Amino acid sequence: MDSTAHNFKKNAAGALNDAQLQRALAHVPRGFVKKRADAADALPEFERLRDQGRDIKNHVLEHLDIYLEAFEEKVVEAGGYVHWATTAEEARNLVVRLCLDREAETVTKGKSMISEEIGLNAGLEKVGIEPVETDLGEYIIQLRGETPSHLIAPAVHLNKDQIEADFRRVHTELPEERNLHEPASLVHEAREILRDKYLDADVGITGANFLIAETGTSVIVTNEGNGDLTQILPKTHIVIASIEKVVPTLEDASTFVRLLARSATGQEISNYTTFSTGPKRRGDPDGPNEYHVVLLDNGRSSMLGTEFQDMLRCIRCGACLNHCPVYQAVGGHAYGWVYSGPMGSVLTPNLIGVDEAGHLPNASTFCGRCEEVCPMRIPLPRMMRNWREREFEKHLTPFTIRRGLGVWAWFAQRPKLYQRVTALASRLLKWRAGSKGRMKNVPLADGWVKYRDLPAPQGKTFQQMWKERGNV
Amino acid sequence: MSESKIKVGLFVTCLVDIFRPSVGFAAVKLLEDAGCTVEVPEMQTCCGQPAYNTGDRKTSKEIAEKTIRAFEPYEYVVAPSGSCAGMLKKHYPTLFGEGTGVQSRAIALADKTHELVSFLTDVLEVKGVDAQFGRCVTYHDSCSGLRELKVHKQPRKLLSSVAGLELREMSDANVCCGFGGTFCVKYPDISNDMLTKKMANIEASGADVLLAGDLGCLMNMAGKLKRDGSKIEVRHVAEVLAGETLLPSIGEGED
Ligand code: SF4
Numbered sequence: 001m002d003s004t005a006h007n008f009k010k011n012a013a014g015a016l017n018d019a020q021l022q023r024a025l026a027h028v029p030r031g032f033v034k035k036r037a038d039a040a041d042a043l044p045e046f047e048r049l050r051d052q053g054r055d056i057k058n059h060v061l062e063h064l065d066i067y068l069e070a071f072e073e074k075v076v077e078a079g080g081y082v083h084w085a086t087t088a089e090e091a092r093n094l095v096v097r098l099c100l101d102r103e104a105e106t107v108t109k110g111k112s113m114i115s116e117e118i119g120l121n122a123g124l125e126k127v128g129i130e131p132v133e134t135d136l137g138e139y140i141i142q143l144r145g146e147t148p149s150h151l152i153a154p155a156v157h158l159n160k161d162q163i164e165a166d167f168r169r170v171h172t173e174l175p176e177e178r179n180l181h182e183p184a185s186l187v188h189e190a191r192e193i194l195r196d197k198y199l200d201a202d203v204g205i206t207g208a209n210f211l212i213a214e215t216g217t218s219v220i221v222t223n224e225g226n227g228d229l230t231q232i233l234p235k236t237h238i239v240i241a242s243i244e245k246v247v248p249t250l251e252d253a254s255t256f257v258r259l260l261a262r263s264a265t266g267q268e269i270s271n272y273t274t275f276s277t278g279p280k281r282r283g284d285p286d287g288p289n290e291y292h293v294v295l296l297d298n299g300r301s302s303m304l305g306t307e308f309q310d311m312l313r314c315i316r317c318g319a320c321l322n323h324c325p326v327y328q329a330v331g332g333h334a335y336g337w338v339y340s341g342p343m344g345s346v347l348t349p350n351l352i353g354v355d356e357a358g359h360l361p362n363a364s365t366f367c368g369r370c371e372e373v374c375p376m377r378i379p380l381p382r383m384m385r386n387w388r389e390r391e392f393e394k395h396l397t398p399f400t401i402r403r404g405l406g407v408w409a410w411f412a413q414r415p416k417l418y419q420r421v422t423a424l425a426s427r428l429l430k431w432r433a434g435s436k437g438r439m440k441n442v443p444l445a446d447g448w449v450k451y452r453d454l455p456a457p458q459g460k461t462f463q464q465m466w467k468e469r470g471n472v
Numbered sequence: 473m474s475e476s477k478i479k480v481g482l483f484v485t486c487l488v489d490i491f492r493p494s495v496g497f498a499a500v501k502l503l504e505d506a507g508c509t510v511e512v513p514e515m516q517t518c519c520g521q522p523a524y525n526t527g528d529r530k531t532s533k534e535i536a537e538k539t540i541r542a543f544e545p546y547e548y549v550v551a552p553s554g555s556c557a558g559m560l561k562k563h564y565p566t567l568f569g570e571g572t573g574v575q576s577r578a579i580a581l582a583d584k585t586h587e588l589v590s591f592l593t594d595v596l597e598v599k600g601v602d603a604q605f606g607r608c609v610t611y612h613d614s615c616s617g618l619r620e621l622k623v624h625k626q627p628r629k630l631l632s633s634v635a636g637l638e639l640r641e642m643s644d645a646n647v648c649c650g651f652g653g654t655f656c657v658k659y660p661d662i663s664n665d666m667l668t669k670k671m672a673n674i675e676a677s678g679a680d681v682l683l684a685g686d687l688g689c690l691m692n693m694a695g696k697l698k699r700d701g702s703k704i705e706v707r708h709v710a711e712v713l714a715g716e717t718l719l720p721s722i723g724e725g726e727d
Contacts (some may be wrong), residue, residue, distance in 0.1 A: 013661050349653040363662065366652060367619070369647070385524075387527075388527030390527070409534075411517075413535060453699045455694050460495035463489055
C-alpha cells in the first residue's frame with residue numbers, strides 16, 4: 001500500500017473538516033470506551049491477565065526463532081505448508097503465485113491487516129483474480145475502493161446512509177425499492193451477495209490472530225463467522241500472518257483470546273474463535289484440501305533487540321485507537337498507511353521508515369491513555385518518544401523547532417541569566433496584554449493564537465517576588 | 473520547633489514562574505500551613521520537558537543534572553504540576569545509564585519528588601484546608617498527574633473541605649485537553665479539536681469555575697474559553713485550596 005503518512009498534517013486537516021467523517025468518528029468514544037471499561041471491571045483477574053499476556057509475548061520474542069520453527073514443523077506434520085516472506089512484495093508474489101497455480105478465478109478473504117500491508121488485493125486483481133472481502137466492514141470499503149480506517153472496525157469512518165448508497169450503486173441486480181434503512185437490512189443484503197461467493201471461491205485467504213507453536217494451528221477471531229466460511233469451503237486455505245503472531249501453547253492462546261475480545265469490543269469472547277490445523281483429514285466432514293501459511297517478516301525481525309521490540313507484543317485489539325484523542329479527532333486514514341492510532345504511530349515508522357512516517361510519533365500529547373488500556377502493556381508513549389529521539393539525531397526535526405529549542409535550552413542551563421530574561425518576558429507580555437489579561441496576537445506563537453488567546457503573565461516572575469519578600 | 477519541620481524544596485515550574493507566580497505562593501502557603509518550611513532554590517529553571525519531548529536527549533540530561541543538583545539538599549521536592557513532577561519522578565531516572573552515579577542521584581530525587589496536592593494528602597496526611605470559595609467548580613484531570621502519578625482523588629478530597637464549594641464533575645474529565653506542550657503549536661488543528669470537545673464538557677457541567685493542577689493545561693483551556701467569550705473562570709487548584717482567589721483568574725485582566 002502506498003503511504004501518505006508524510007502528508008499527515010494535510011490529511012488531518014482534511015479529516016477535521018469532513019463533517020460526515022466527524023459524525024462517524026463520534027461513535028468511537030461513545031461505543032468502544034465504555035464497553036471495554038465495563039468488561040475489564042467485570043473480570044477480577046483482568047489486570048493479572050494483562051501481566052500474563054505481556055510475559056508470554058516477551059518470552060516468545062526472546063525465542064522467536066525457536067517457536068517459529070516449532071510452528072512450521074507442526075504445520076508440516078499436519079499436512080500443511082509454510083512459506084517464508086522477508087518483504088511485503090515477496091509475500092504478495094507468493095500468495096498470487098499460489099492462487100495462479102490453482103487456476104483461481106475468485107478468492108474469498110477474511111479480515112487481515114497483513115493483506116493490506118502487502119497490497120494483496122491489487123496484486124490479485126492485476127493477474128485477473130477477483131478478491132472478495134467477506135468481513136462486512138471490509139466488504140463495504142472494498143466497494144468504495146478504500147482501505148480500513150480501524151484495526152477491528154474497518155468501516156468505522158462511514159455512516160449508515162453512505163453504506164446504503166454504496167449498496168444501491170453496486171448491487172444493481174436487486175430491486176430499487178427495497179428497504180435498506182435498518183442496519184440489519186444492510187447486513188442481510190451483504191450476506192445474500194456473499195453466500196454465492198463463498199461457494200464459487202477457489203481459494204480462501206485469512207489472516208491469523210494467533211499461531212500456536214505447540215500444535216501448528218492458526219486461530220482467527222471474528223464476530224460474523226465469515227472467516228470460517230472463507231477457510232472451510234474453498235479447496236485451498238492460505239493463512240497470511242506476520243511472524244510475531246506465534247504463541248507457545250493452546251493454553252497461552254486462551255489467555256490472549258480472553259484479553260483480546262474484552263479490550264477490543266468489551267465482549268467476554270468473540271462470537272467465533274476458529275482453530276485450523278492443516279488441511280482436511282480423512283473422515284473430516286469438511287475443510288480445505290490444502291493448507292498454506294505465509295509468514296511475513298517485513299522489517300519485524302529488525303525490531304528485535306531494539307527499543308521497539310515491545311511493539312511486537314501487539315495483538316491488534318484496537319483499544320489504543322479507541323482511546324486516543326488524536327485518533328478520535330482525525331480517524332484512521334489520516335495516518336496515511338495501514339496502521340493508525342498510537343500503535344500505528346510506533347509501528348509504521350518501523351515498517352516504512354521514519355523519514356516517511358515521522359509525523360506520526362510527533363502527533364501525540366503523550367496523554368498516556370493508550371498505554372493505560374493496552375492489554376499487552378505496550379509502552380506506546382515511550383516508543384513515540386524514542387522515534388522523536390531518532391528523528392532529532394537524524395536532523396529530521398524541523399529547523400525552526402530545533403533552533404527555538406536550542407535558544408531556550410541555552411538559557412535554561414544558565415539560571416541567573418534565565419531569570420533576567422524570564423522577568424523581562426513576563427513584564428513585556430503583561431504590558432502587551434494591557435488591562436485585558438490576555439492576548440489575541442503574540443509574535444512567534446501563531447500555532448497557539450490561531451485558536452486561543454494567550455493568558456497574560458502577572459507581571460513579575462515568582463523568583464523575583466520571592467526575593468522581594470526577603471527570601472534568598 | 474522549627475528544626476523538626478519538614479524541609480521542602482519548591483520546584484516552581486517554568487510556567488508558574490513566568491505566568492502565574494500566585495500559584496507558587498499558594499503552594500508555599502499550603503505547605504507552610506501543613507507544617508513545612510519551604511525554600512526555593514535559585515538554580516532551578518525548567519524540568520526540561522520541551523527538550524525531552526522533542527527527542528533532544530542530550531539537552532534533557534544536561535537540564536536534569538542541573539535540577540538534580542539544585543534539589544539535593546531537600547528532604548522533599550514539591551511541584552504545583554503533575555506534568556513537571558512526573559518528569560522528575562518518572563523520566564529523569566530513565567535518562568541516565570543503568571547503575572551510574574548520576575542515575576542513583578536521579579532516583580534519589582525521584583523518590584522524594586511529589587506533585588503538590590498528592591503530597592499534602594498522601595505524605596502529610598492533610599485532611600482538609602481552611603479556605604472558603606462559594607462557587608460551583610469542575611475539575612480537569614491533567615494527563616501526567618493522573619496517569620503517571622495517580623492524582624485523581626486527592627484534589628477532590630481537599631476541594632470537598634473548602635467551605636461553600638460545590639464540585640460538579642464534567643464528563644470525560646480524564647481526557648486530554650489537547651495541550652501536550654509543543655503539540656499544541658505543532659498540530660494546532662488537532663489540538664483545537666480536542667480542546668473544543670473539552671470546552672463542551674466543561675460548559676455542560678454547569679460549573680462556573682474550572683480547576684486543574686497543571687498550568688499548561690489551564691492556560692490552554694483558559695485561552696480557548698476566553699477566545700470564545702466564556703464567563704467561566706479558570707484557576708489552578710492550589711489557589712482555591714489556599715484561599716487565594718482575589719487575583720484575576722487565568723486570562724482575565726484587572727478590569
Ligand atoms: S498496541 Fe495494545 S492497545 Fe493498541 S492494538 Fe496493540 S495490543 Fe491493542
